[in-house]
Amino acid sequence: MASPDKQKKRAQRAKTKAKQNRMGKPKAPVIHPVLANPLIDEPFDDVEIDLSTFDFKDIEENGFDPAHFDDLFQAMHKAEAISLLALCLVFLQYPVLELVVAEEDPEAATDFMMGLLIVYRGLFHNESEDAAVQWIGSETFQTAYNEASEILQKKNVRSTRA
Template sequence: MASPDKQQKRARRAKAKAKQNRVGKAKTHAVHPLLANPLVNEPFDDVDIDLSTFDFKDIEENGFDPAEFDDLFQAMRVGESISLLAMCLVFLQYPVLELVVAEEEHESAIDFMMGLLITYRGIFHDEDEDTAVSWVSSDAFQTAYNEASMILQKKYARGA
């Protein structure tokens, strides 16, 4: 588990980023029309996520409990009902995922992301791991994921 100082720093960064993301939201729809939808744009603003207690090393060593990520999976399901691109936008805005990508090794972050996506597909689409991996590897998913990443880069570059 991270030291109390590191946990406090993470919590401060998360709060600052959440505040920054709330400021100027009206402009985000100019980046992409999907961002006009509050279920897609900052879908976790009202979810209480304590990043200071998140222990990535424990997840690496022991795996994760899907129940702890129910808020993510439910938001992804709503996004997927809109479009695959909307689901990818929701996924990439999850604060825990943002923290992992920012602070962990690239390979570990990718493994974590794959684990989340595979678990999501298993829960909501009753897919086994191989089928879920094929879906993640599909051109349709890769295109939507890359487009979502670009949309969010533009959004954050505008400071919205």
């Protein structure tokens, strides 16, 4: 029979192992701390968006009704209270935007994105189109937008491996 000291050590190891098994495997580290916020990471999971009814050609010909994008604008506004990076992350995760970027001509997709950002700035910051375009072209916005894009690329690579 093992000594009381060895029995105690075995019991402690078994207890530690059982605790580890109950807790499961550790979660993958968060790619960026801002993604730890549920308002930023997958912000549109609970929003019903029927992509089959989305008609980009109609938007190209007639423009878009800002009311149809209220869920995006509200999510962007909440995210902007956190940071500009958070706003860009939310914007880039919008399912309609992802569809347009994936399926449409890059120039048309860029025009659509610019239109959404201009309308957002007009609604929430009471900015003119010129002021909104200046904001979009600013180094501050461009840096946040590019960082958000890189974060989402890393996140998508990781989720495809999982």
